[in-house]
């Protein structure tokens with residue numbers, strides 16, 4: 001049996017995507033192991049969920065910026081993930097842009113999930129943007145991370161209908177249900193072809 005793909009999960013929020021990944025691993029259909037969870041928010045829900053799943057988790061102080069890490073913090077982040085043996089970095093609601101230290105340390109080994117059908121609606125509250133634009137369909141996208149905001153090469157998408165009477169909340173909930181199916185499945189596919197994607 002191929003050894004499990006070692007994941008490093010980065011999150012700033014409640015951690016429902018982390019939970020979906022951890023459950024897929026526990027259910028036995030995702031051949032992976034979460035080596036480390038890292039957050040930039042000291043009281044993020046993802047820390048409690050990591051503890052509940054018995055996964056090591058750390059809060060890494062981000063420094064003085066709001067949308068990116070202090071370069072030294074980002075070096076420390078890369079080193080912490082490497083020390084934990086991480087092969088694939090999974091952004092799960094991580095609210096900071098990654099820069100050179102991470103992208104160089106993990107070339108084509110960082111993925112993100114975004115709550116829209118990219119390239120439509122990059123950036124914040126993408127479900128709200130879709131609702132305000134009067135879309136009849138939106139969804140979620142898993143993509144590789146580059147130095148841009150929600151710009152890296154796409155891996156997979158799942159679409160979700162926008163229903164009459166939807167509010168930002170109901171639409172976001174429906175998109176998150178799709179995220180919880182799509183993200184573990186994409187990681188399982190990458191784990192299954194690890195020999196080529198890690199080459």
Ligand code: GRF
Pocket residue numbers: 011012013014015016017018092093094113114115140176179
């Ligand atoms: C998700 O909607 C994801 O698309 C976005 O941030 C949210 C994270 O939610 N990037 P959670 O913390 O995984 O519940």
